[in-house]
Amino acid sequence: MQYMQVPSQVEYERATSVEHALELLSRPETRVVAGGHSLIPMMKLRLAQPEVLVDINGLTELAFITLDGGQLRIGAMARHADLLDSAVAAGLFPIFADAERVVADPIVRLWGTVGGSLCQADPSEDLSAAFAAARAIAVIRGRDGNRTVPVREFHLGPYETVIGPGELLAEVRVPVRPGTGSAYQKVARRVGDWSIAAAGAVLHLQGTPERPVIKAAGLGLTAVGAEHFVAAEAEEFLRNRAPDEESFTRAGAIAAEHCHPVADQRGPQDYKRHLVAELTTRALRLAAGRADVAGRAGSRV
Ligand SMILES: Cc1cc2nc3c(=O)[nH]c(=O)nc-3n(C[C@H](O)[C@H](O)[C@H](O)COP(=O)(O)OP(=O)(O)OC[C@H]3O[C@@H](n4cnc5c(N)ncnc54)[C@H](O)[C@@H]3O)c2cc1C
Secondary structure, three states: OOOOOOOOOOEEEEEEOOOHHHHHOOOOEHHHHHHOHHHHHHHHHHOOOOOEEEEOOHHHHHHEEEEEEEEEEOOOEHHHHHHHHOHHHHHHHHHHHHHHOOOOOOHHHHEEEEHHHHOOOOOOHHHHHHHHOOOOOOEEEOOEEEEEEHHHHOOOOEEEEEOOOOOOEEEOOOOOOOOOEEEEEEEEEEOOOOOEEEEEEEEEEEEEOEEEEEEEEEEEEEEEOOHEEEEHHHHHHHHOOOOOHHHHHOOOOOOOHHHOOOEEOEEHHHHHHHHHHHHHHHHHHHHHHOOOOOOOOOOOO
């Protein structure tokens, strides 16, 4: 016998403004729906059973991508395709276009949102690692106003974030610094699939073009059990070192040593660790090549 998978009964409300959404979210057992690419399948499987769905697709005021006061600001309702196509984002942080190019397929990218990706908190979500590498800040809106949380503290665990009842992720802010280069590298079983493993790197270089030095490194890892999506030990190793092959290879090995992949249908642990080492090294190499030590952030794009 075949069974249809259908969600349980749910009330539907369409928010017309952020204030309206917050008002609707003050009711118990409500859940925001953005692109719906993750939430609706979870509802069909009854892994999520909200009583009220608050549709925020009408909140075009949260669909921006802009450079403002030294920060790249990305609204929660920016679609994956918007971030992929954004010239300002690509110019400053090519890591996001690298990641978006390999998120799912064009149909998912047209509808899925940046906010939904972060709030879903799936350990395989590519943007979580990319924003963690970039040390982005999440802006969370509640009825009492905004609060900010570093993306590195945003995820409490798989499918769990710091967003409380009645709150909404409004935007993500990424601090822009000169001398920054970034990149994201992913291996999946086939085009459009989730990562077997992926690594993102954001390098902040100083010094001279002849003798650059790494002032800060951000390293994000996807789908390999890295705490808060971050390869903290490898970041620490890179600080004040030369951006060269030796540093990058060693950082890759450290990242592989300290993550916690699990064996599953995408591969055994040792294969995933091997990928982490290789992809971290490649992302660092690419990020360094994109940094302009003499001046602007992400200038090689
Ligand atoms: C076939 C397929 C393949 C995919 N492959 C990949 C992949 O390779 N890499 C990848 O990273 N992702 C992948 N995804 C996931 C995709 O990125 C989704 O877009 C994303 O997971 C969720 O975004 P959404 O806007 O659809 O969120 P929704 O499904 O609407 O919401 C997801 C969760 O976030 C909450 N939420 C949404 N917006 C907000 C907000 N502003 N404030 C508070 N809570 C909010 C919802 O309540 C829900 O709990 C894939 C999805 C599909 C269907």
